[in-house]
Amino acid sequence: MSPRPNTHSEIETLQAALAGVHAALWGYGVLGPRLSGEEEERGRRAYVRYRELRDHLVALLSERSVEPVAAAAGYTLPFPVSDAASARRLAAHLEAGCAGVFADLVAGAxxxxxxGFAASTLRECALRHLAWGGALSAFPGLPRPPARTATTPTPDAPAR
Incomplete structure (x- = not known):
């Protein structure tokens, strides 16, 4: 007998992904006016993509007879956004956050x-994160592993 899928976890991760997308939409609304040229267009494309993702996630939750989480009336910015440089930083921050919720959805699906949808979206977020100047990580969407310490075995040092 195969184990029953954990649909509760799937619903929670779908809701968390939708909440992350709501926050990204709001954030792109804040940063968009501070960009120009190609960056403004990149921000507009990301905003449109997040609207599509929102609609898709709402449909997925509705198919499961679950009320989709609503967007908050507003969100707290992680730092002031007053120019193009801080707008790029916010965009990278938003993409890193969304990569995290879609990594969780990969695990909860x-x-x-x-x-597959979650993994593809995670990849999109990671690529946008890089495009906005974010740092590359080995596993986008997952927390960075702790730094090695002197007691951590390495290929050059045997375990004690």
């Missing part, structure tokens, strides 16, 4: 189709 109970079907290959949903897992």
């Amino acid at each position: 109970t079907s290959a189709k949903l897992r």
Whole structure:
């Protein structure tokens, strides 16, 4: 007998992904006016993509007879956004956050189709994160591992 899929976890991760997308939409609304030229267009494309993701996530939750989480009336910015440089930083921050919620959705998905959607979206977020000047990580969307310490075994030092 195969284990029953954990749909509760799937619903929670779908809701968290939707909440992250709501926050990204709000954030792109804040940073958009501070950009110009190609960056303004990149921000506009990201905003449109997040609207599509929002609509898709709402549909996925509705198919499961679950009320989709609503967007907050407003969000607290992690830092002041007053110029193009801080707008780029915010965009990278938003993309890193969304990569995290879609990484969680990859883990919480109970079907290959949903897992594929989440993985593809995670990849999109990671690429946008890099495009906005974010740092590359080995596993986008996951916390960075702790720094090695003197007691951490390495290929050059045997374990004690």
